Amino acid sequence: MAVDSPLQSRMVSPTTSEKDVKALKFIEEMTRNPDSVQEKVLGEILSRNSNTEYLKRFDINGAVDRKTFKSKVPVVTYEDLKPEIQRISNGDRSPILSSHPITEFLTSSGTSAGERKLMPTIEEDLDRRQLLYSLLMPVMNLYVPGLDKGKGLYFLFVKSESKTSGGLPARPVLTSYYKSDHFRRRPYDPYNVYTSPNEAILCSDSSQSMYAQMLCGLLMRHEVLRLGAVFASGLLRALSFLQNNWKELARDISTGTLSSRIFDPTIKNRMSKILIKPDQELAEFLITLRCPTGHQNDVVR
Secondary structure, three states: OOOOOHHHHHHOOOOOOHHHHHHHHHHHHHHHOHHHHHHHHHHHHHHHOOOOHHHHOOOOOOOOOHHHHHHHOOOOOHHHHHHHHHHHHOOOOOOOOOOOOEEEEEEOOOOOOOOOOEEEEEOHHHHHHHHHHHOHHHHHHHHOOOOOOOEEEEEOOOOOOEEOOOOOEEEOHHHHHHOOHHHHOOOOOHHHOEOOOHHHHOOOOHHHHHHHHHHHHHHOHHHEEEEEEOOHHHHHHHHHHHHHHHHHHHHHHHHOOOOOOOOOHHHHHHHOOOOOOOOHHHHHHHHHHHOOOOOHHHHOO
C-alpha cells in the first residue's frame, strides 16, 4: 500500500485554501518522480534550442533524449562558455546559447573569485522564479497556520546594477526580480502583504531603504505577523540598524515628521501617506526600551 507523503497527508486539512492545495499538488507532481520530470525538462530545452550555435556545434541532429545529450555535449565550466557570453554581452543577438532573446544578465556575488560572473537569462525565467517563490508560504502554512492573516516585516533590498557594452542589464537575481513587473505589479496575495512599500524596497540607497522599511515596520507593529530577510545577515543588519538609529526613529514617530536623511522623492511621497500623525505611545515605548532609567525627554527634542 502506498504511503502518502507528509505534504499529501496535510493537504486535506479543511483550513487549507484552494490556492495552497494547488501549489502543494504541483510540488508533489514535480517531486514524485524527479527523474522523469528532469528528462522531460531536458527534452524541452533541447527541442527549443536545437537551432542554437552551441548545440549545433556538437552535432546532436535535433535529438532530445538524455543519452544522446550526455554522450555528445560535454560538461563545461563558466570559463568554457565565457567567449559566447562575452559576445552576447557585446550585443550579438544571434541564437548563440538560447533560441529566445537574452533580456538581461544575472550576476554572481563575486565572492569566489573576486569577479562577478554573467549568467544570460530570458524573459520567461521571471515566470519560473515567481512560481518558485509562490511555493514557499503554502508549505510553511501547513506547519504554522495563519501566516496569511497579517503583514510581513521583511527587509528587502536591491543592489547596484550596470549595463553591458551591448546594452543589457547586469544585476543580481533578487534585484532583477524586485525591479520586474512580476514584483512591482504583483496581484494581491495575503502571504505577500509587506509593511515595506515598493518605493522603499526599490531605493538603491541602502541607508534610506533600511530607514524607511524599519520605520514602516514600527508604525505597523500591531499588524506584523512575520519578520525576516532573504539572508540571515540581512536580519542581523536590520537589528543593528535599529540599535544605532532608534533615537531618530523615535523622534520621527513622536513628531509625525520624516527625517531629513530621507531625500529620495519617491520614498518621501510614499511615507507622507504612512507617517500621517504623531504616535507618542510608540515613541515612548522605544525610548523606554533604550532608556529605562530616565532621560526620555532628551531623545525627542
